[in-house]
Amino acid sequence: MSSKTKKENNDYIKRRNNVHEMMSKTSNKKIYINKLVTILCVFCIIIAIIPLGSILFEVFKNGSSAISFEFLTQKPGSIGSGKGGIGPAIQGTLIVVSLASIIAVPIGVFAGIYLSEYAKSNNKFAFAVRFFADVLTGLPSIIVGIVSYIIIVISIGSFSVIAGAFSLSLIMIPIVTRITEESLKMVPDSLREAAHSLGAPKWKITIFIVLKTATSGVITGIVLSIARIAGETAPLIMTILGTSLYFSSLTGPVDALPLRIWRLASLPYESAHAHGWGAAMILILLILGLNIGLRVLTRRQNIATSKDT
Amino acid sequence: MKKHNDNQSLIPLTKLSKFDPIFKFILIGAAAYTLLMLALILFAVGEGSKEIFQNEGFNFLTNTDWNAVPGRESFGALPYIIGTLVSSGIAMAIGVPISLGIAIFLSEIASTKLKTSLSYIIELLAAVPSIVYGFWALFVFRFWIVDFVEKPLHNLFGDSLPFFAKTPFGLDVFTAGIVLAIMIIPIISSIIRELLSVVPNSQREAAYSLGATRWETIKIAVLPYAKSGILGASIIGLGRAIGETMLVTLIIGNATGLNAIPTSLFSQSQTLSSLIANEFNEAASELHLSALIGLGAVLLLLTMVINVVARLLVYKMVKTSNPGGRI
Numbered sequence: 278m279s280s281k282t283k284k285e286n287n288d289y290i291k292r293r294n295n296v297h298e299m300m301s302k303t304s305n306k307k308i309y310i311n312k313l314v315t316i317l318c319v320f321c322i323i324i325a326i327i328p329l330g331s332i333l334f335e336v337f338k339n340g341s342s343a344i345s346f347e348f349l350t351q352k353p354g355s356i357g358s359g360k361g362g363i364g365p366a367i368q369g370t371l372i373v374v375s376l377a378s379i380i381a382v383p384i385g386v387f388a389g390i391y392l393s394e395y396a397k398s399n400n401k402f403a404f405a406v407r408f409f410a411d412v413l414t415g416l417p418s419i420i421v422g423i424v425s426y427i428i429i430v431i432s433i434g435s436f437s438v439i440a441g442a443f444s445l446s447l448i449m450i451p452i453v454t455r456i457t458e459e460s461l462k463m464v465p466d467s468l469r470e471a472a473h474s475l476g477a478p479k480w481k482i483t484i485f486i487v488l489k490t491a492t493s494g495v496i497t498g499i500v501l502s503i504a505r506i507a508g509e510t511a512p513l514i515m516t517i518l519g520t521s522l523y524f525s526s527l528t529g530p531v532d533a534l535p536l537r538i539w540r541l542a543s544l545p546y547e548s549a550h551a552h553g554w555g556a557a558m559i560l561i562l563l564i565l566g567l568n569i570g571l572r573v574l575t576r577r578q579n580i581a582t583s584k585d586t
Numbered sequence: 587m588k589k590h591n592d593n594q595s596l597i598p599l600t601k602l603s604k605f606d607p608i609f610k611f612i613l614i615g616a617a618a619y620t621l622l623m624l625a626l627i628l629f630a631v632g633e634g635s636k637e638i639f640q641n642e643g644f645n646f647l648t649n650t651d652w653n654a655v656p657g658r659e660s661f662g663a664l665p666y667i668i669g670t671l672v673s674s675g676i677a678m679a680i681g682v683p684i685s686l687g688i689a690i691f692l693s694e695i696a697s698t699k700l701k702t703s704l705s706y707i708i709e710l711l712a713a714v715p716s717i718v719y720g721f722w723a724l725f726v727f728r729f730w731i732v733d734f735v736e737k738p739l740h741n742l743f744g745d746s747l748p749f750f751a752k753t754p755f756g757l758d759v760f761t762a763g764i765v766l767a768i769m770i771i772p773i774i775s776s777i778i779r780e781l782l783s784v785v786p787n788s789q790r791e792a793a794y795s796l797g798a799t800r801w802e803t804i805k806i807a808v809l810p811y812a813k814s815g816i817l818g819a820s821i822i823g824l825g826r827a828i829g830e831t832m833l834v835t836l837i838i839g840n841a842t843g844l845n846a847i848p849t850s851l852f853s854q855s856q857t858l859s860s861l862i863a864n865e866f867n868e869a870a871s872e873l874h875l876s877a878l879i880g881l882g883a884v885l886l887l888l889t890m891v892i893n894v895v896a897r898l899l900v901y902k903m904v905k906t907s908n909p910g911g912r913i
Contacts, residue, residue: 307799307801307802308799310799310801311799311800311801311802314690314800314801314804315691315695315800315801317687318687318688318690318691318695319691320687321683321684321685321686321687321688321691322687322688322691322704324684325684325688325708325711325768325771325772325775326707326711328711328722328727328768329707329710329711329714331722331726331727332714332718332719332722335722335725335726336718336722383616384616384619385616386616387612387613387615387616387617388613388616388617388619388620390613391610391613391614391616391617392617395610395613395614396617402617403617405621406617406618406620406621408897408901409620409621409624410620411893411897412624412890412893412894412897413620413623413624415822415825415826415829415889415892415893415896415897416627416829416886416889416890416893417828417829417830417831417859417885417886417889418829418831419829419831419859419862419863419882419885420627420631420829420882420885420886420889421627423630423631423634423862423879423882424626424627424630424631426866427630427631427633427634427879428626428630447623447627450619450620450623451620451623454617454620478603478605478606479603479606479609480603480605480606480609480610481603483609501713504713505713507715508714508715508716508717508718509715510715510716510717510831510832511831511832511859511863514863514866514867515866515867518867535715535717535832538717538718538721539717539720539832539835539836542720542721542724542725542836550725553721554721557717557718557721557722560715560717560718561714561715561718564713564714564715565710565713568709568710568713572706
């Protein structure tokens with residue numbers, strides 16, 4: 278009898294040890310796998326950051342030697358001479374991007390207001406607008422170029438600033454629409470209700486209460502979309518064409534920075550590539566400047582508002 | 587009935603301004619412009635590519651020759667469809683796992699402080715224009731790839747595997763795919779990160795309470811929940827890779843006709859969009875131009891289908907995860 282209990286006891290201890298061993302093994306394994314996954318994820322982050330570091334490093338290293346007053350203001354010299362600059366390209370980018378924004382900002386903001394403030398949640402029209410705005414943001418920009426070519430360039434009869442601005446506005450409108458909608462939806466309903474109870478008409482509430490409260494979000498969206506279209510190249514090939522002359526008229530061709538970089542990259546001369554790096558540096562400065570400047574401004578505003586409250 | 591009366595009593599208040607209906611009309615007009623844009627795009631591309639489809643019929647999609655010499659014109663889109671699918675396939679194979687890793691790290695592992703600064707850096711990566719990616723890839727990155735990846739692979743497997751057969755030169759589908767991956771990683775990872783933050787914490791808490799480690803929690807509770815959204819995000823990235831033009835134009839080697847069908851990872855190729863960008867301004871005839879727009883029509887169809895499917899998947903996930911929510 279006692280031997281039997283002893284045996285049972287031994288069995289129990291054996292089994293207990295087995296279980297302990299198994300548990301410690303599995304938990305060790307679990308912990309290792311957990312660590313491995315964390316390391317893999319960090320590795321992914323590093324892989325993504327290396328190109329950014331390399332791009333910035335190369336662009337600033339090779340670009341800064343190309344930059345001079347002449348480079349920023351002169352027309353391009355004869356091909357392969359290494360003389361002249363990218364003045365028309367800088368001017369053209371500023372003109373085309375501003376015109377595109379003048380078209381796209383009001384339409385995008387109004388459409389965003391409609392989706393957030395006026396459309397009921399089960400409205401099919403609003404669903405279609407929202408859905409296709411999302412789909413349009415994913416369309417290749419070269420398609421937008423083809424469309425502008427067929428609709429505007431062929432009917433005017435020449436490559437033109439207007440066609441370029443129209444094509445960029447097609448890219449910009451859906452982005453501005455969706456970001457405006459999202460930022461207006463963040464405004465608490467209590468603000469709208471308070472204004473309603475004071476008897477304000479809806480358009481006043483929408484513009485002076487809701488839109489005003491969401492201003493920083495809407496402006497963020499606008500600036501980000503400007504940064505996006507400033508770097509677009511493909512639609513410009515078939516709309517503004519690119520030229521080595523300064524802006525002459527809205528219905529004539531003009532140059533742009535991304536287009537100039539592309540043309541320079543296809544040339545077989547070292548001097549052209551040096552100019553390409555310079556132009557890339559100006560473009561990067563423009564775009565990252567918009568991004569970082571915006572970040573600094575909104576952060577300052579956030580700090581200011583949090584101090585107020 | 588009572589509710590109706592309440593509404594009636596509100597009418598004087600809402601009628602205070604005559605501008606209200608005008609304002610609403612303007613807003614609806616702006617919203618309708620989005621749909622008008624879509625109609626314009628479909629109309630213009632259809633109109634522009636009519637001639638080539640009348641001339642070649644649906645053989646345009648299966649032919650492989652590309653001859654723009656006036657009088658002997660013959661156009662086929664098949665090589666560029668293949669080139670597009672292969673280069674974006676490579677981009678997806680590299681880009682999606684890395685994006686998933688980044689999103690998991692940012693949403694589940696990193697501390698709040700690290701998270702904000704890292705997501706900001708990734709956002710900057712998304713802001714770099716594709717022409718700058720292309721320029722950098724052409725003059726810097728191409729040589730890294732040739733020296734550190736392509737040559738070793740070619741020397742090791744060049745004789746045995748047809749994938750690595752051609753002498754690597756850097757201007758090929760493989761390099762194009764890798765640079766496309768670098769370009770779509772920030773786009774995919776930021777969408778996935780946002781989707782993971784929508785997964786309710788109760789999911790994670792339940793898994794932790796069963797004794798799961800962090801990775802097990804992610805694996806059993808977070809990722810399955812976000813499955814359709816992750817798929818959607820990847821497809822959005824695929825749409826970007828397929829439509830990307832400038833970077834591909836600079837580094838894919840720009841072959842035409844039969845040569846554009848990649849036989850190995852290191853062969854030159856051409857995508858739909860890069861061929862349009864290369865030849866649009868030098869189109870020799872109306873038919874040539876129409877053939878290029880025909881390529882655009884194929885591209886439009888491809889990306890429309892991809893984006894519609896992707897958005898439906900993302901919508902589905904966001905809708906089921908916060909019912910009644912306003913996202």
